[in-house]
Amino acid sequence: MKSLSLARALALIAPLIMLAGAYGFQYLGGLHPCEMCWWQRYAHFAAVPLALIAYGVRARACVSALFVGLAGLAVGISGLIGLFHAGVEYGWWEGLTTCSTMPAAGNAADLLSQIMASPITRCDVAPWSLMGISMAGYNGLLSSAAALAILALLLKARKA
Numbered sequence: 001m002k003s004l005s006l007a008r009a010l011a012l013i014a015p016l017i018m019l020a021g022a023y024g025f026q027y028l029g030g031l032h033p034c035e036m037c038w039w040q041r042y043a044h045f046a047a048v049p050l051a052l053i054a055y056g057v058r059a060r061a062c063v064s065a066l067f068v069g070l071a072g073l074a075v076g077i078s079g080l081i082g083l084f085h086a087g088v089e090y091g092w093w094e095g096l097t098t099c100s101t102m103p104a105a106g107n108a109a110d111l112l113s114q115i116m117a118s119p120i121t122r123c124d125v126a127p128w129s130l131m132g133i134s135m136a137g138y139n140g141l142l143s144s145a146a147a148l149a150i151l152a153l154l155l156k157a158r159k160a
Contacts, residue, residue: 004065007153008058011071012051014146015044018078018139025135031128034121036085036095040139043078047071061157069154076147082140089126089134 022041025031033041054067088095121127126134133141 003153003157004061004068007068007072007150007157008051008054008064010146010153011047011054011068011075011150014075014143014150015047015051015071015078018143019044019048022135022139025128029128031135032121034123036081036088036123037121037136040078040081040085040136040143043074043081044143047074047078050074065154065157068150072147072150072154075143075150079140079143079145079147082136082138082143084140085123085136086126086134086140088124089136091124095123 019041022033022037022044026033048071050067050071054064054071057063057067085095087093126136128135130138
């Protein structure tokens, strides 16, 4: 059961840390997210309530393990999107989106002012990197590793 407890904790802590980092870079560092950055966040947003449900039903180990597994899957999806996004940033392949935003309706002057006021955030340019790895790359590596660890802990708990 110790493995299930560790998996449950990791399934909650990993997406919370990744979201805190993303919002820290956005609001403290002034780095606005692109469309693919949001896709990575959406998967973490899904993982948090799934992990919380796993805590709520922990008396029933098999149900808790199911929700931990779903949370781990969501973390893994974020990691895969992050790895794909990093590949787009490094120019290894093209992205699936133009990473642009549509201005709201209005007259031409309103549209122009909205366009001029919007931050330009492209998916194919890394706004920050450390040791040659972008934020998307770090999310890809860390989230994928967390998802694999959650899966390994669940498999270990199942064998026990």
